[in-house]
Amino acid sequence: MSKEKVPFSQTIYYPVLFMIAVSLVFVGVLAVLYRSYEAKIEANKQNAYQLQIVQLLTAAISKASEIPEAKLLSDPAITYAQYISEEKGHPRRCFVAIVNGQKIAYCFDIGGQGLWGSMRALLALSPDLTEAYDLAVYDQMETPGLGSRITEEAFRSQFRGKKLLQNGKAIEFTLIPERQMGGSETQIRQITGATITTNSVLRMIKDEITIINSAKEAKP
Amino acid sequence: MTKKDIFITSAFRENSVWKQILGICSSLAVTNLMLNSLIMGLGVTFSLALSSFTLSLLRAYTPRSVRMMVQVLIIAAYVIIVDIFLKANMPEISKQLGPYVGLIITNCILMGRAEAFAAQNKPLDSFIDGIGSGVGYTLVLLAIAAVRELFGFGALFGFQILGDWWIRWSIMVMAPSAFFLLAILIWIINTKYYKEKA
Numbered sequence: 001m002s003k004e005k006v007p008f009s010q011t012i013y014y015p016v017l018f019m020i021a022v023s024l025v026f027v028g029v030l031a032v033l034y035r036s037y038e039a040k041i042e043a044n045k046q047n048a049y050q051l052q053i054v055q056l057l058t059a060a061i062s063k064a065s066e067i068p069e070a071k072l073l074s075d076p077a078i079t080y081a082q083y084i085s086e087e088k089g090h091p092r093r094c095f096v097a098i099v100n101g102q103k104i105a106y107c108f109d110i111g112g113q114g115l116w117g118s119m120r121a122l123l124a125l126s127p128d129l130t131e132a133y134d135l136a137v138y139d140q141m142e143t144p145g146l147g148s149r150i151t152e153e154a155f156r157s158q159f160r161g162k163k164l165l166q167n168g169k170a171i172e173f174t175l176i177p178e179r180q181m182g183g184s185e186t187q188i189r190q191i192t193g194a195t196i197t198t199n200s201v202l203r204m205i206k207d208e209i210t211i212i213n214s215a216k217e218a219k220p
Numbered sequence: 221m222t223k224k225d226i227f228i229t230s231a232f233r234e235n236s237v238w239k240q241i242l243g244i245c246s247s248l249a250v251t252n253l254m255l256n257s258l259i260m261g262l263g264v265t266f267s268l269a270l271s272s273f274t275l276s277l278l279r280a281y282t283p284r285s286v287r288m289m290v291q292v293l294i295i296a297a298y299v300i301i302v303d304i305f306l307k308a309n310m311p312e313i314s315k316q317l318g319p320y321v322g323l324i325i326t327n328c329i330l331m332g333r334a335e336a337f338a339a340q341n342k343p344l345d346s347f348i349d350g351i352g353s354g355v356g357y358t359l360v361l362l363a364i365a366a367v368r369e370l371f372g373f374g375a376l377f378g379f380q381i382l383g384d385w386w387i388r389w390s391i392m393v394m395a396p397s398a399f400f401l402l403a404i405l406i407w408i409i410n411t412k413y414y415k416e417k418a
Contacts, residue, residue: 009283014283015283015285015286018281018282018283018286018290019286019289019290022278022290022293022294023293026293026294026297027297029297030297030300030301030304033301033304034304037304037305037307037308040308040309041304041307041308041311044307044308044311045311048311143394144252144393144394145252145372145373145388145390145393145394146390146393146394193390
């Protein structure tokens with residue numbers, strides 16, 4: 001066998017080294033890019049979350065502090081810093097709105113199962129944790145245009161001022177058709193075409209309110 | 221072929237979606253809103269053009285045995301750049317597009333153009349080919365999204381066009397409508413422009 005000199009680009013090492021070199025270059029570029037944007041991405045997430053909490057608690061804060069809602073919402077970051085703080089010792093992540101030293105409303109981060117996947121919501125509650133002030137589903141994978149309408153005002157507004165707990169037991173809500181007017185204290189207008197999603201929201205609220213309240217009773 | 225020819229061929233004559241039937245999966249997934257479609261189209265165009273350009277630059281040095289790995293790697297890198305950019309600067313849209321931005325990597329158009337064009341042509345030509353294919357893809361997305369958003373939400377680009385009297389067609393919001401709209405689109409274009417060749 002003749003020992004001719006093979007050019008490096010024909011050897012078995014060349015593809016391996018080439019691949020490693022290309023990978024290093026591109027991974028390096030991505031790493032630098034990600035690092036430079038990381039803080040911004042985190043801040044975006046944090047801001048979106050805080051904004052939700054402020055929106056949920058604004059009505060209560062506005063009532064207690066007599067500052068118009070529009071003013072509170074014009075700068076959510078300041079409103080958050082001034083009135084809202086996180087409270088430890090609850091079974092769910094909990095935020096509390098304090099005006100003039102008085103706890104006027106709670107906001108809990110709750111979760112449950114939807115039709116296609118898990119969902120997470122923020123639930124604003126009265127200080128005695130029995131009445132819903134507001135509800136916002138902020139993370140869900142429901143059917144776009146059908147189940148995902150649980151994030152819309154028409155559905156959310158039904159929960160404002162609803163009693164969720166009676167004599168220490170979670171209230172069972174019943175569903176009525178979407179276009180039916182009226183409805184009693186224990187009825188929820190369901191979303192047409194998304195019965196399972198509607199039920200999932202109700203089940204999530206029922207389960208979570210029970211957990212939140214049972215922890216309250218356990219405390220002295 | 222002049223630069224203009226390359227563009228017209230890849231955007232219309234050999235359009236990735238209606239002629240080559242590539243990239244169908246994302247054309248079905250993100251077309252319920254026009255804004256989403258536009259951003260998705262721009263993301264694909266950006267990654268397509270730049271990955272074609274880069275692959276074409278490296279084509280003389282890339283060993284044949286690892287060329288597909290290199291293609292996937294480079295495409296993935298550009299797609300991740302798009303993803304990071306959206307997450308940092310357009311968090312709302314990034315959330316709506318969800319996993320689909322990351323899935324541009326698996327979009328057949330990108331690998332298809334890399335293999336069919338960028339592997340044999342000059343960097344600048346490949347870049348134009350990428351832009352062309354991306355524009356062609358975006359046009360299809362927007363055409364389908366226009367119909368779906370108009371009938372499904374009564375709006376275009378989020379602006380309400382049809383009033384409250386309009387009863388929204390739920391089917392247009394859900395996946396099946398994308399299937400038949402895409403089929404109708406391909407049908408019309410094929411009968412109109414490609415019939416004599418077949």
